Amino acid sequence: MAKQILYALFLVLLSTTDLTTASSAAAAGTSKRAINFIQASCKATTYPTICISSLSGYANSIQTSPRRLAETALTVTVTQAQSTKVFVSRLARFKGLKKREVQAIKDCIEEVNDTVDRLTKSIHEVKMCGSAKGHDQFWFHMSNAQTWTSAALTNANTCSDGFSRRIMDGRIKNSVRARIANLSRGTSNALALINAFAQKY
Ligand SMILES: *[C@@H]1O[C@H](CO)[C@@H](O)[C@H](O)[C@H]1NC(C)=O
Ligand SMILES: *[C@@H]1O[C@H](CO)[C@@H](O)[C@H](O)[C@H]1NC(C)=O
Numbered sequence: 001m002a003k004q005i006l007y008a009l010f011l012v013l014l015s016t017t018d019l020t021t022a023s024s025a026a027a028a029g030t031s032k033r034a035i036n037f038i039q040a041s042c043k044a045t046t047y048p049t050i051c052i053s054s055l056s057g058y059a060n061s062i063q064t065s066p067r068r069l070a071e072t073a074l075t076v077t078v079t080q081a082q083s084t085k086v087f088v089s090r091l092a093r094f095k096g097l098k099k100r101e102v103q104a105i106k107d108c109i110e111e112v113n114d115t116v117d118r119l120t121k122s123i124h125e126v127k128m129c130g131s132a133k134g135h136d137q138f139w140f141h142m143s144n145a146q147t148w149t150s151a152a153l154t155n156a157n158t159c160s161d162g163f164s165r166r167i168m169d170g171r172i173k174n175s176v177r178a179r180i181a182n183l184s185r186g187t188s189n190a191l192a193l194i195n196a197f198a199q200k201y
Helices: 002-042 048-062 066-091 099-130 135-166 170-200
Strands: none
Touching: 002 048, 002 066, 002 170, 048 066, 048 170, 066 099, 066 135, 066 170, 099 135, 099 170, 135 170
């Protein structure tokens, strides 16, 4: 009796291991396809290395969907914009800032805030592209997404210019400009992926 139970247990164990192996092999297969898709799509962006490294971690949710790829690129970028906003906001607390420096920081916070807002609007539009009924609806939302993303890119660059002209402290200037440059690259990549999604429609 005990022997029979053990044998049954052994069989159960054997079949569950089989199942696990089979499903993880399937998952590995899909994610390999997704990774290939991300790499191929990122080649068409201006900063392919950043594109691949920031998006590969989302392969499972992106799969091979150009829409989800564009949406994920925007989501990653909006998170980056939010942390840039926090970073610049902290600079405003520095003691001994000159008046023009305080103003440059204030302007930059507003510009990065606008970037967050515009990228968020763009995410919404890309989502709407996915549920669009027909050609006209798709292109309406697509054109909005392209417009908001281009506007977000302009905003980020304006902050960088303001810092170059008005902030004298090299360290502050360089740390903000490095983050903004990174944010611009992410936004530029997201725009390229939105355009690639449009071309596949
Ligand atoms: C940031 O943007 C939101 C939405 O556009 C606005 O309500 C808020 O006042 C802005 N904050 C700053 C600091 O500009
Ligand atoms: C630059 O952006 C990427 C995402 O595109 C992020 O992973 C990385 O941490 C950023 N680097 C800096 C210095 O902000």
